[in-house]
Structure formats: structure tokens, C-alpha cells
Amino acid sequence: MTRFAVPGRIAVGGQTASRWQTATLTEIRRETPRAATFRLAVPGWAGHLPGQHLMLRLTAPDGYAAQRHYSIASAPDPSGHIELTLDRVPDGEVSGWFHTVARPGDTVEVRGPLSGFFAWPGDRPALLLGAGSGVVPLMSMVRHHRARGLTVPLRMLVSARSPEQLIYASELGPETTPVFTRSAPPGVPVGRMAAAHVAPLLADRPEGGWEAYVCGSNAFAEHASRLLIAAGQPVDRIRIERFG
């Protein structure tokens, strides 16, 4: 019964993780009616790998602070900037501030990058399954793949309620198959991600097999990981990031 746990992809330095740094908002881009991308200048950013996340902190005048985890949406680059994409959560303390108050010039604090487990250095063939804002760390991988002109196979299945709710829609290319759960463009079926989406990708396995990355709500993570296992993906090659 005992298997080896999925090993971490990279070692993570303690120094960068424990230091809070000031990040200055430089740009806000709307992605969907519910999600927007926030570009931050972080001069001391140590660099990250696609798939990693950070911790972000907002502080009120009386010293009260709220901190949350956010995946890094941008690919690693030397610009001194990183991008986050936040869903607007109803009554959300932190996402609410970003969506209603934040404007360029504002500062927040971040620490990271965190967790080497969900990181993808661009080495192994990657099969990415995401839903909702779970596409965020996966998009960092897709962008990295493109920016570096990598030839290692990469495919993404992303689930959204409707075309309007599909984050990064205009950026998605032939590597991506969107799945729509509530409404779809004419001729595209509506429904949950299913065996029919996953099976062809596993039938067409690259040399050495896929490293699978699953990201989204817990319900989606459970569903998608079961689909992968049913289609023959080894359990120790499935990495899951649950947004809680």
C-alpha cells in the first residue's frame, strides 16, 4: 500500500520566504467580470518558478492585518514585476479590497515565492487541469513554455462556467481545451470535465509520461484527480493545489 510521496520539484530557500517585501501596484487589467490581474513591482523579488505562490498581506491603520495566498500568474522574467489574478469573492476581505479600492501606486506586502511542490521548471511533459481561478498557476506554466520556446509537451484543460468567465481567454492557444459547465459557444457542448476530455491526452502520452498539475477548488481537485487516475495517470505523478 505504501507508496513514495510525490517528491518536491525544487528546494525552497528559507530566506526569501520569511521576508516581507513591499510590492507596488503598477497596473490593473480586467480578465472577466469577476477576475482581474494585478501587476506588482517587487524590486527585491528573488524569482520564482511557474506554479509557485506567495503570501500577501494588507494592513489597516490600527495594525490589523489580513493575509492570503495567491498563485503567481506571470512567467519568471527579469522585469522586477510579478502578476496575480484574483477572483472577486463575495464579501472577500482581501479580494474585495483589490477589486474595489486598489489602484496603481498602492502598496501591499508579499513574501515568497512559496512551495516547491507545485512548481514546474519546464523539464517534464506537463498536463495541466484547472478550474476557475485555478488556471492562474497553470497559466504561469503556459506563459513560461511560450516565452522560452520550450519543446517539451504541454497541454491544458481548463473549466469555466461560460466563455465570459474564462480567465485569459484571449491568450489561450492550441495547447488548451476549454470546458464550459453552464453555457458554451454554439456547437460546443456544455458539461463538467469528463473522461472524454482526459482519456485522449493520456492515450497520447509523451515519452516518460505526463506530470499532472491540478488546481482549483477542493471539489474540482477531487473530481479531476479521479478522472486522471481512471485514465491511467500514476497517482504519484499528480500534483494538486487546492484553493481551500
Next chain:
Amino acid sequence: MNVTRGFTGRPRVHNPGLPPGQYDAREDWPVLSAEVTPDLSPADWSFRVDGLVEHPHTWDWDAAHALPASAYEGDIHCVTGWSKFGVRFGGVSLDAFLSVARPHGSATHALAYSHTGYTTNLPLADLTGGRAWIVWEYDGAPLPPEHGGPARLVVPHLYFWKSAKWIAGITLLDHDEPGFWERNGYHARGNPWEEQRYSGD
């Protein structure tokens, strides 16, 4: 202090049970495991104590249930920021297993491991003295699989990643050996009251 313009935050609650940087998740119980939830039945489950002990021993489901029942009622704290108050776990105190296995005087740490292969390290002192449990009930019902059922470790005074789901055993050591998250940048001990989230905290 680095005040965020226009951020007021939720109404302040004075809650002495809330460690720094945590919030009350109330009814929510988020699931954050990085692995696939295993399909593990009670019949397949076992728990072993080995390493620096006099009597390495494995308990199956029935043998573990034959030990004196013990419950934890209180709070739990996850490193991602949520805390949950007044939870009720039922199982057996880890002391009951250790009193059968009898740790050597040289044992200082433990590596807890799961049926999935997940690992986490703890000082032995955090596992003894009525502060750690092997549990199979939550709120009077069987522990759900995504929360670690059929049985998990519960060490409620540390961040909850230390409370290994689908627990398979603990190995006693004379040194500290980082587990899964600890190798991925998380703190070796994980005391929520000192906000020991990441290594270096």
C-alpha cells in the same frame, strides 16, 4: 508598519483563541492536501510505531480500536490562515500506542508517515503527554476521506499540516528529519502561536 491605503478589514473580533495572522473559518473546513485522496478502507488501514523503540508494533483497525478511547475537543489551526473552533475528534491518544512500543531514551523526534507516502516531522515531546491522537471520528461520525479518513494523526497545538492524514505510522529518531512540507520550505516545528509558518520564521 506598512498601512494599505483604504484597507479597513473585517470588524475586529477579540478572540484570545485565535493565533496571530489566523481567521475563524466557522463552518468551513477547507481541504488542502497536495495529493490525491486515497481510496483506503478501514480493513486496509494499519498504524505502526517503530524506530528507536523497544517493541516495534503494528495495529490494525480492530487492535487500534481496542485501546482506550480518547477525544480531542478544541481548536485547530491551518498554516494557510484559517482556524476552526470547537472541533471534536474521537480516537486514541498517541500515548497509548507509545506505551506499548516504549521509546528509547535516545528518541528525540518522530517522522510521521501516511499510507500515501506523505511525511511530516515532529519533536517527540509534541506527541506525548496527551497532546496527540490517532483519530477516526469527527463530530461523532467517521472521519471523511478528504479529511484523512479512515484515520489521521491530530496534533492540535501545531499547524495542521503536522496532523498527517491517512496516517500509517511514526518512526522515532534521535534527530530531526524534514518531512514533505518541511522540505518544501515550511517550518520544522510549526507553532501557530509563534507564527512558525515557513523555515526562517
